[in-house]
Amino acid sequence: MGLIKKNSIVLAPMAEISDKPFRTMCRKYGADFTFTEMVSARGIVNNSFNTTRKVVFAKSEQPIGIQLLGSSPFYIGEAVKRLVKLSPVDFDLNAGCPVKKVTKNGFGAAILDNPAQLKEIVSAMKKSAGDISVSVKMRLGFRKVTILENAKICEGEGADFITLHPKMGNDGSELLPDREWIGKVKSVVNIPVLANGFVFSAEDAVELLNKTDADGVMVARGALGNPYLFSRYNHFLSTKSFPEKPKIDQVFTDALEHLELIKIEYGENLVGLNSAKKNIFWYFKRFNGIFSLIENIMELQKFNQIKIELEKHVENLKAGKFSTESNEEVFDKFKQRILFWNLK
Ligand SMILES: Cc1cc2nc3c(=O)[nH]c(=O)nc-3n(C[C@H](O)[C@H](O)[C@H](O)COP(=O)(O)O)c2cc1C
Structure with a gap:
């Protein structure tokens, strides 16, 4: 049986987000498997430290897939060849990223306008991947709709599954996908x-x-600060009822665990602190007092200070000290732009 079983639920690749701490939390709560963030195929072939660092994963993180970005069949095939030794469960081609700095180089969603090139890339991946699954994550097209032709090409070249984000390359993140x-x-x-x-x-x-x-779902933004999405989904599959959403004590415990994983992964530096802050905000985005949490934590420069501030915040929350903000409004801002604290 292939990697995708009926009703699979998978964590999406997200640049600057799908790191080891985040993946660990999503697996803990039941993601069937996860992905690394996208990495440049050329960076892998050229042994770039910053690229290679992003695809190295611990054995305990299995099953995990690696997502590659590029447009050259040669570099992508070669990158897969070099990464086979890591034994990921899947090599995914990024044919969906709509960001200009990616598409202007012919990468991501731009590949979709060139079915002949897509064919060569998938063929090169398959040749290098051996027994490892190969997949393509795509949109409906970049400038024109090419999805049906492209999906058939992927299958014809041996892709094991495809992921469809049913939007065009230039559709904004607020536009709903066309599920038809x-x-x-x-x-x-x-x-x-x-x-x-x-x-x-x-x-x-x-x-x-x-x-x-669809055979399953891939989740990106919905998993931010919300690994419970996976456990609640799996619970529904086995019982046909949704469990309650997690209470503040559980969210607090998990936010602290995630913080600890970030500290181990990055240390007390700018990258580690920024990751800690954004992830904490995401865990608490559905609770009252989110804006005061953001204000109190944003400038802190030590993990320990963040932890102390978070403890105070949770006490205040439990004591009902925060007025009821419109959580829906906050959540809408989050959907539009995940760094929603910048919108103030
Ligand atoms: C911050 C961020 C980073 C992303 N990085 C990647 C990436 O590295 N590779 C990729 O294929 N898609 C990437 N995406 C797109 C997501 O995987 C997903 O296709 C998109 O967000 C739609 O799913 P959602 O509505 O569940 O968020 C990214 C999305 C976000 C919000």
């Missing part, structure tokens, strides 16, 4: 199709699977 396309793609290929886009809760994931005939 999942069925259309399913009707032209026999490999599994994961659906991606706008799954912010276990309920959303179940609804997506009920409304489409």
